[in-house]
Amino acid sequence: MAFENPSRDEIKRILEQVGNIAVVGLSDKTDRTSYMVARAIQSKGYRIIPINPTVAGQEILGETCYASLQDVPEPIDLVNVFRRSEYCADVARDAVAVNARTLWLQLGIVSEEAAEIAREHGMTVIMDRCIKVEEAATRPVRSNDHQA
Template sequence: MPLTRDQDIAELLTSARTIAMVGASDRPDRPSFGVMKFLQSHGYRVLPVNPEITGEHIQGEFVWRELSQIGEPIDIVDIFRRSDAAGEAVDQAIAVGAKAVWMQLGVIDEAAAERAAAAGLKVVMNHCIKIEIMRLQVPSVAAAG
């Protein structure tokens, strides 16, 4: 089920390079905006997904309508949606062959987590990716090579 050991979470973050952010916002006051900026500064490529602003750009990256449009390998799907909408994002992550799903702090969907794990994806639930990178002192992707 969801990863809970610090070592497992750190390994996931260290091995990842590309993160698709479902629910990314172009509004600087939204948590997803700040987390995306942090992840980019840490060396990750972050691909924003938000059907309401498809075709626009957030922090230099084209905004996709859904995960299936991206067309390149995704290491982590970071979900910034309400818990009741997380399942759809998880199902899309499974369909595109993502390696992991990450449900942000406060996002909990046990059934979706079980589907993802059964499909072979690593799962992190109810954790902020930015907080975990800082807490676990994960080196930047650029430094990790």
């Protein structure tokens, strides 16, 4: 069966309910797409947790960076991936190990193997989509939004 992303309504529901978003491959370089996307979703009220072994222990966007998902000392709801496709199966296994609910492979990233691993463990999978674009398109109402 061919992979199909969740509907826009389902993506909106996921974004409304998500707590912590681990961003795997988040760069500390401000001109990188991962940094710009993470900053944009953070500015919308989402809590991001940087995952990048080369800068572990430092801060990115005001948050402590961890070497791996397993190093994060709090629950992770969504794993947003900025890694090449060949690394995504391992990221999916790590996401399963930390009981994440959603595996999200950013725009341009597709891994059928990662999707299968995640789905076998009950995770929702989104591939080849930008979380920033989807958030803007669905405009979820978040519980921590304090707008009038």
